[in-house]
Amino acid sequence: MTKNKYIVGEHEHKTRVDKLLAEQNNNVSRSRVQSWIEEAYVKVNGECVKPNYKCQQGDRIEWMVPETQPLLLIPEAIDLDIVYEDKDILVVNKPKGMVVHPSAGHQSGTLVHALLYHCTDLSGINGVERPGIVHRLDKDTSGLLVVAKHDEAHQQLANQLVQKTMKRTYQAIVHGQIPHEKGLIEAPIGRDPKDRQKMAVVDNGKQAITHFRVLQPYQDFSHVECQLETGRTHQIRVHMKYIGYPIVGDPKYGPRKTLPTNGQVLHAKELRFNHPINNEEMHFTTELPTYFHDLLVYIQKMY
Helix, strand or coil: CCEEEEECCHHHCCCEHHHHHHHHCCCCCHHHHHHHHHCCCEEECCECCCCCCECCCCCEEEEECCCCCCCCCCCCCCCCCEEEECCCEEEEEECCCCCCCCECCECCCCHHHHHHHHCCCCCCCCCCCCCCECCCCCCCCEEEEEEECCHHHHHHHHHHHHCCCCEEEEEEEEECCCCCCEEEEECCEEEECCEEEEEEECCCCECCEEEEEEEEECCCEEEEEEEECCCCCCHHHHHHHHCCCCECCCCCCCCCCCCCCCCCCEEEEEEEEECCCCCCEEEEECCCCHHHHHHHHHHHHHC
């Protein structure tokens, strides 16, 4: 591990040490920096401090970034709803509640563990912990995603994402009755400066574009369809909150008082792309899952 050093400047006086180090380490999450501090990888003027320590001008901060231990991926016999499969790709309908790839808090039961049991040939472009994963869905977002079985397919699919030729259409239930039929949200997204665990619309964020239309308005809710033109983290969730219509059940961006559901009501319903090898147009769609349909019935009975 390499030792890093930093001297606190005048404009950083009274900044929390965990916030300052998150910024100095390419905007890693503050919780990750806090774990470094708690494990004594960080010292200020030669002494260990707490994550909420307020830096003083001239403080000498020294820290080491611990090496990430690679996760041991053991295939798991988990049922998959496979919509399509050939020798190059497969398209999966991911259920609500399933994490796509392993992370520190999810070392088993992920889509990747299930994929490794189903087939041994997956692309390696995203590393050993994310084999085959071209794009992802949040844990509580259900629906379609495409998986690459080898690197050539992965690269071609990734290019379609960059060139915005892969079309991903979602459905959601949001708080509030949207007064217009359709709209376009173009607002840059980046890390929320007040909470590193969240994303937000910020001036220095990356370009983010979401198209939406109202499928069915209700008195206090709207059933909407959203199409991504870009693919930023939490894009639909952040954009719908930004215009004042947060997704029902969203624990990060929605109100605490919401309808009875576990996590955001967001489903990746439609996926269009060209086959990465033969260039054939591919189009997949799914029925709304039971949790989504049941909530629509619940809302209809409210009025």
